[in-house]
Amino acid sequence: MARRLRLFIAVDVPGETVVLARRLIERLRKTGIEARWADPARLHLTLWFLGNVAAEEMPAICRAMDRAGAATLPIDLEIVGAGAFPDAANPRTLWLGVRGGAEGLVALHEALAGELNPLGYPAEDRRYRPHITLGRVRHGDPEATQRLAAELAALAELPVGAAGVDSFTLYASLPGRDGPQYEVIHASDLTCKATRTHA
Ligand code: ATP
Ligand code: MG
Numbered sequence: 476m477a478r479r480l481r482l483f484i485a486v487d488v489p490g491e492t493v494v495l496a497r498r499l500i501e502r503l504r505k506t507g508i509e510a511r512w513a514d515p516a517r518l519h520l521t522l523w524f525l526g527n528v529a530a531e532e533m534p535a536i537c538r539a540m541d542r543a544g545a546a547t548l549p550i551d552l553e554i555v556g557a558g559a560f561p562d563a564a565n566p567r568t569l570w571l572g573v574r575g576g577a578e579g580l581v582a583l584h585e586a587l588a589g590e591l592n593p594l595g596y597p598a599e600d601r602r603y604r605p606h607i608t609l610g611r612v613r614h615g616d617p618e619a620t621q622r623l624a625a626e627l628a629a630l631a632e633l634p635v636g637a638a639g640v641d642s643f644t645l646y647a648s649l650p651g652r653d654g655p656q657y658e659v660i661h662a663s664d665l666t667c668k669a670t671r672t673h674a
Pocket of ligand 1 (some may be wrong): 481524654
């Protein structure tokens with residue numbers, strides 16, 4: 476059987492975000508909410524989840540990424556605040572938000588869609604909303620959920636790091652004893668030059 480790998484495309488987060496996320500996770504944990512928390516060292520901003528892909532398809536994916544990167548401007552990423560999907564009253568996914576650079580990430584996602592859809596990788600049904608997953612809630616009693624909602628409201632405008640992004644990465648998610656390990660398969664640069672339109 477052909478070797479298959481669990482692949483996703485992501486942007487790395489600012490170093491400052493990794494440091495601050497450790498503290499934020501501790502703070503959110505204290506609300507009593509039960510969640511599977513992310514390892515701060517492996518935080519990332521997912522652009523595209525490819526799922527299980529045959530190894531021989533990887534070169535075509537790498538070329539698709541390179542073309543999408545060549546058509547996309549570098550991004551000034553600014554991470555601000557924490558929140559929950561679908562909302563704070565029904566927290567399932569806990570995340571850090573993207574303030575600056577969200578349009579750039581959406582543009583990169585669209586460029587990837589243009590390159591990956593023809594290769595047979597459809598986008599998810601739901602709209603792409605850039606975020607950094609901090610944890611996935613397993614269980615929250617009503618009191619813990621209320622405390623969590625209050626914490627998220629208090630954190631809504633907290634700056635959690637900023638950095639220029641000029642590349643993005645194809646990762647393989649490999650099963651490990653302490654959760655998955657992410658292995659770099661390929662990186663593509665964002666090399667589109669800004670074009671000024673003259674009136
Ligand atoms: P774990 O599953 O052990 O919590 P993880 O979610 O970090 O760890 P993976 O499940 O391999 O590891 O996922 C890798 C990345 O792809 C993560 O950013 C995850 O959110 C994203 N991802 C996983 N499954 C899907 C999916 N079905 N749709 C969209 N994104 C997904
Ligand atoms: Mg997962």
